[in-house]
Amino acid sequence: MLALALSAAIALTTMSSGQSASQNVFLTDRYRVELRVPSEGVFAGEEVDIEFRVGDRKQDDPILGPAGVPDVKAVAVITMPSMAGMPSARPKIHAEGVPGDYGIEAFFPHGGEYAIRLDLTVPDGEKFTAKFMVNVQDEGQKGRKPKAKPYRLEAAQTDGTLRLKVLESKTGKVVTDFDVAHEQKLHLLVASSDFTWFLHEHPVMRADGTWEMPFKFPYGGNYFVYADVAPAGKGSQILMAPVRIPGPAPKRAENWNQNLGPSSAEGITGRLILPSDGIPVGRSVPVTLRLIDPATDQRITDLTPWLGAMGHLMIFRQDGLTAVHSHPDEVPAQTGEIRFNARFPKSGNYRAFAQVQRKDKILTFSFTIQVKD
Ligand SMILES: [Cu+2]
Known part of the structure; x- marks a missing residue:
């Protein structure tokens, strides 16, 4: 008797929150949510619209499938399960022209497996959560043109002070609102172009969005300045600005032989x-x-x-x-x-x-x- 009750309960659970074999379809008793990953795949480093459709299984058309449900309130959270501590992204969602179709304005900072969680509220008030996994391919794949990144970094050193700004690429607006990752809103990483000199610091942001820190580059030459940041709700991004410093540079041959220590x-x-x-x-x-x-x-x-x-x-x-x-x-x-x-x-x-x-x-x-x- 007990065993029977248990198996019935499991079957019910599976039915109400189960995932179909395709992994892109999520079913409840009443609703069907399908994530429509672009057929060419999803690539890191570019903004991508990932559509999903919410259908009503009680109005199932034999040809068209479940009728689209308009006016669904949706909140999306994107995380990377293999990267504990990486800030989650909370991308915007918009309704598409077709009732029941929605688009997630996603951005993936690098390749790998991401989880997309959709918290959905249908017009009759029912709430449920649909989860999907998306495999994101690395940027710079053959035959793919690099696309503009959503954010860029400006870096300059004057009078013994290093100043940084994170800007929205499209609007040029300075970003002032960041999520915390590893206890900081901005991790500054600076390296000489041969990566023999390296610095990891945490400058302070002024109200206008300028990050400042007393700093002088150790010698002349080219440097890479990185900001590891998460603009609020946009997830983790590592932005880089090359900086050229006038003055004498140490003369040494670059060594890139494998060296695992000591x-x-x-x-x-x-x-x-x-x-x-x-x-x-x-x-x-x-x-x-x-x-x-x-x-x-x-x-x-x-x-x-x-x-x-x-x-x-x-x-x-x-x-x-x-x-x-x-x-x-x-x-x-x-x-x-x-x-x-x-x-x-x-x-x-x-x-x-x-x-x-x-x-x-x-x-x-x-x-x-x-x-x-
Ligand atoms: Cu840091």
Whole structure:
């Protein structure tokens, strides 16, 4: 009797919130929601309209399918389940010309699997949530023209002050409203063009949207200035502005040979451990930072959280145009090892900077990773 009741309850649950085999259709007893991902796919780094249709299964036409439901109130939230701590996007939704059809004004900062949650309220007041997964392809795919990014960064240094602005590309409007990610609204990352010099700071925003910080570039030459930001509701974006500084530059040959350590900071030795069978392009892979005290050969187990995590790993492609998102596993153990998940969208040479906090000091380790096709 009990078993029967249980199986009936499960069947009911499956029916009321189930997902069809296609994964793009979500059903309740009454309604059918279909996510219409563009047939050519969805690509990172461009704004895309993803349509969905809400149909009434009680008015099911044998040819046209469930009648479209107009005036649905919809709230969309886009997250990346593999990237814990990445700010969610809350994209705008508009009604299309056809009753029951709606469009999500989405933007995906980089490739990977995203979850789209739709909280829907139909005109009779019924509320339900439909969830979908969307696989987003990396930008810069062959045969695809790069599209304008929704935001851009301005960076300039004058009189010992670095000033940054995040602007809406279309309107030129300065963005002043940001979501917090890893305890900050803006993470400033500055690197020399050969990625041998690196800085991670948190400037302060003035009311007009200018981010300021006392700062002088260490020498002349080209730099990449990155702002890791999430304009309110728009999700995570890494924006880059190249900066050229006059003056003498140190003469040295660029070295991009793979170098997984040892890298030293404050007397501690860091090594990077990559998957033994290589790094597949476009797939999330575990990257482990192992920290050792060379005096005792013991693992370092007294790190303290910094910016909401036990470690941060920032990875840049040699051309400066690709910054790799990586996040530590959600529950890092005090084992002297920090495991990150990193995803390399292209083959090429990458410089990785790992940062941890120990005894109130920030330790920065640098590595070079070669990703082959
Ligand atoms: Cu930061």
